[in-house]
Amino acid sequence: MPITLYAHRLSQPCRAVEITLRELSIDYDFHEVDFAGGETRTSEYTEINAFQTVPALVDDNDKGGRLTLGESQSIMMYLCRTAPGQETARQWYPGDQDAMRTAQIDQWLAWHHGNLRRFDMFHHIMNLHLTLPMLKREIQNTLIAPLQAGLNQGLVTLEAHFERQHHDAHPPTVLGDEHPTLADLTMSCELYQIKTAGYRFGRYPQVTRWLEGMADRAHFRDVSKEVDTLGQEIREQSGAYLALDKAFG
Numbered sequence: 001m002p003i004t005l006y007a008h009r010l011s012q013p014c015r016a017v018e019i020t021l022r023e024l025s026i027d028y029d030f031h032e033v034d035f036a037g038g039e040t041r042t043s044e045y046t047e048i049n050a051f052q053t054v055p056a057l058v059d060d061n062d063k064g065g066r067l068t069l070g071e072s073q074s075i076m077m078y079l080c081r082t083a084p085g086q087e088t089a090r091q092w093y094p095g096d097q098d099a100m101r102t103a104q105i106d107q108w109l110a111w112h113h114g115n116l117r118r119f120d121m122f123h124h125i126m127n128l129h130l131t132l133p134m135l136k137r138e139i140q141n142t143l144i145a146p147l148q149a150g151l152n153q154g155l156v157t158l159e160a161h162f163e164r165q166h167h168d169a170h171p172p173t174v175l176g177d178e179h180p181t182l183a184d185l186t187m188s189c190e191l192y193q194i195k196t197a198g199y200r201f202g203r204y205p206q207v208t209r210w211l212e213g214m215a216d217r218a219h220f221r222d223v224s225k226e227v228d229t230l231g232q233e234i235r236e237q238s239g240a241y242l243a244l245d246k247a248f249g
Contacts, residue, residue: 002026006048007055008035009226012120013072014055014187020076022219023092024083026168043151054168059195062210073109076182091179101175108174108183112190115154122193124233126230127236136241145243155204161207172206188214192224196231198244 005021005028007014021028031053033039040052049056049070057075060065069075080093094101121144128139162172174183188211191201195215201208214220 001010002060004031004058005029005055006031006058008033008046008057009223010230011035011054012117012122012193013186015223015227016182016186017055017072017075017079019185019189019217019219020079020092020221022223023217024079024089025085026079033214044067045231056159066214073182073186076186080182091181092185093182104175105181105183109186110181111157112187114185115157116151116190119147119151119154120190121151121194122197125194125197125234125242129234129240136238140241140243148243148247149171155201155207155248158210159204159207162210170208173213183208184214188220192220193227193231196227196234198231199247200244202243203248 003021003026003120004012005018007018007030009015009018009032018028018030033045033056038141039045040049040054045056046052048058051070053070054072055072055075056077057067057069058076059069061067067078069078077095078091080089081090081095087239090097093105096102110115122225124139124147128136128144131139165172165176167176170178173180174187175181180188191207191211192215195201195211215224
């Protein structure tokens with residue numbers, strides 16, 4: 001198989017790339033990376049992705065060339081530019097076919113890194129879930145609470161952006177169109193991760209509609225099954241420590 005995705009489905013960026021592959025009907029081989037066991041730091045993996053992160057993509061094309069690529073957004077853009085079904089791909093990311101629309105998508109992808117992604121708290125939540133009871137309050141107060149406060153500012157911005165669209169015909173999207181883009185996919189994978197652990201966005205009804213609309217897509221549901229299972233475990237066993245009633249205040 002010409003394309004191999006090196007990833008782990010508990011990683012938000014990895015899921016975004018895999019959903020993109022499925023949305024574009026691109027066949028791929030999936031290699032689950034044991035990043036907890038140090039696989040990303042091996043010499044073999046470093047040859048694939050010098051950044052030693054997940055995801056990574058290897059594309060062996062028909063002409064004998066090989067592309068190795070890291071960073072989820074670069075991978076997603078590449079897939080949209082080279083997908084056989086360009087009509088579908090351009091809805092997600094038009095590239096040179098529509099410079100103005102592409103610039104708007106790029107803007108939100110760049111914003112995502114300094115805002116929603118910056119305040120990723122899911123891995124701290126996992127640590128809280130697994131740690132001894134005597135340390136749970138410390139993790140909540142010193143690690144998770146500041147991330148909640150930081151993420152809240154991004155949610156305010158996103159909610160205001162969706163409110164300005166002024167339509168109810170379909171769930172909000174970043175560009176206001178019915179079809180989502182790579183920016184929608186990237187950001188929704190980020191927020192869905194903590195939603196599975198019990199967080200709700202009741203103060204942000206438009207963000208809630210948008211996230212539900214993305215999560216209802218078939219490929220999104222399929223790729224998210226593992227994080228759904230882990231999130232359920234966290235809700236059942238550690239939910240009292242997450243201070244959900246105070247989150248995003």
